[in-house]
Amino acid sequence: MNAAATPEPPHAAVARTCAAVLVSAPASGQGKTTVAAALARLHARQGRRVRAFKCGPDFLDPQWLALATGAPVHGLDLWINGEADVRARLHAAAGEADLIVVEGAMGLFDGETSAADLARRLGLPVVAVIDAGAMAGTFGALAHGLQHYQDGLPWAGVLANRVASERHAGMLRGALRDPGHWLGALPRSADFGLPERHLGLVPSAELRDALARLDAAADALAATPLGQRAPAALPQVEFTAPPPAAPLPPLLAGRTIAVARDAAFCFVYEANLDLLRALGARLAFFSPLAGDALPACDALWLPGGYPELHAARLAERTDLRDALQAHAAAGRAIWAECGGMMALFDELVDKAGTAHRLWGLLPGRTVMQARLAGLGPQWLAVEDGTLRGHTFHYSRCETALPAAARSARPGAAPQPDAGEALYGQGPVRASYFHAWFPSEPAAAARLFDGAPLRTSAA
Structure with missing residues (x-):
């Protein structure tokens, strides 16, 4: 019953490979949107084509991701969209983008169809964002648990957010069992904080300095191992296309x-x-x-x-x-x-x-x-x-x-x-x-x- 994106020509059914990550976290409020938008903005302003998506139903985070990329942002939900639609949208994006950034919803394993479900089903490596402002060694335990809680979860690494100092960042990195999973640390900064209200983030269109906030976040990310990797050095994901969807009848023609x-x-x-x-x-x-x-x-x-x-x-x-x-x-x-x-x-x-x-x-x-x-x-x-x-x-x-x-x-x-x-x-x-x-x-x-x-x- 789910209609996929507008069908492409028959040759488009060939699998496509593109750099791609899914940015998630242990819970809401950890800084997923800031990191996902910063990553997208960092590459977009370097002239690369970036397509962003948001896990689950959400109207607000996609506005920030659209500002970062300059392109429309669609939701990916295995139940609401259906898997065929999700695959069609990612396959289409892989045909035109240098990098695909998918932002998770809530915590990595939260929801009836979670960000982890999407990552495992589509092979999207997870970048885990952890608010480490009030922790040290526990950072390593939390990162280890996120990576290994479910078998078969593709993993890209972990980024510490709201870090107090270089010394603090060193403690967090040292807590990881595999130092190769360290993607860097972002400081706590009012320059790139994204304000919230009762339904979530304040829409980007309401803030005159919205793009400046994303640029500040991108600048900070550029100093991290994650930000210093070109798309070719990021995880490469193969996206296969589902069978073409049936043509849509012109039910609203002339209206x-x-x-x-x-x-x-x-x-x-x-x-x-x-x-x-x-x-x-x-x-x-x-x-x-x-x-x-x-x-x-x-x-x-x-x-x-x-x-x-x-x-x-x-x-x-x-x-x-x-x-x-x-x-x-x-x-x-x-x-x-x-x-x-x-x-x-x-x-x-x-x-x-x-x-x-x-x-x-x-x-x-x-x-x-x-x-x-x-x-x-x-x-x-x-x-x-x-x-x-x-x-x-x-x-x-x-x-x-x-x-x-x-x-x-x-x-x-x-x-x-x-x-x-x-x-x-x-x-x-x-x-x-x-x-x-x-x-x-x-x-x-x-x-x-x-x-x-x-x-x-x-």
Whole structure:
């Protein structure tokens, strides 16, 4: 059921070899993104072609990796994408890149399909990043455990992060059983720290010095054994291609889909945009925060993001609220996910407790809270198939609108009081569920056809 990347000519099925590493860590917060982006930036600014990927569902880290490489960054998840899609994307990248950098998710062995699973399945050698700021000899034990916890894990070495001094770095290197696995040390530095907020890293587009931070990190990495290796001296990985995917039918031919895209609606997978175009759609981007009018369109996509941080400005867009209501009254489709859905309810209550009147296409309100309300991979069955994706949000929804369907975790059946609700009102479809469109192209196309909401059990 999973659709791979756009099929290449028959000769492309030949295996391709490329320098590649998977940057992981014992846990979140160790500095994976900093190291992965620094490695990519270091080689990209030397004129090399670098392609980066992110393990698992993530909208924020890919923005930093895209800034580092100057190229789109796609997610790799063995369950959400399917292995054929993962292999197709890496095979395509190997045909155009000098180096492939894959950033892991959470800890190396965390998740239902972990970064370690991906490394073993695809033969990606692991660069382990360990925050060594508060350790010495234990660094060696942790590195040894990461390397040997699972049999058959490809291993490139270990890099110490947030190191206090050269002497400290020497202690850490001396703790390794195999000194050849030492890839260097990075100091703790505000020059290349990446700031965070409640959903993860602050998007790179919000920081004027984002590229300067990556350059500072690349400069520091350049002094390490890892940074001093040319691609030819890095692990070489052979990427085989899966069988070509079936051609996609032009299910959205002749249709224009407006896509909100700015700091309030910034959670967009490039693969989703690629899929809509491959189905024949023309995409028209606009920024509600910048005051853009709704483009002339047949359907609208309101992606996730941070409407709670921009609720006052969104509430001022009464002209856009009127345009959206007219759009829906004309029977034109709206697909709103997570933050996009929040903007469609009558009211949004921000973290400070201030209520903002939003766009009123759905009855009720969403309320920000300190506690995480949803996290993890999910699937959602609709009439034309099953979409895979995930959920990650801190707000709760208070509405009398009944759920037309509910998402469920992998391997579980939908439950009336679990998973994320899919709401439907006229041509409006909305959910906290983030869909990965290539997982089921026909179902993704159905989100934008404006027909009455139809669901089915899977």
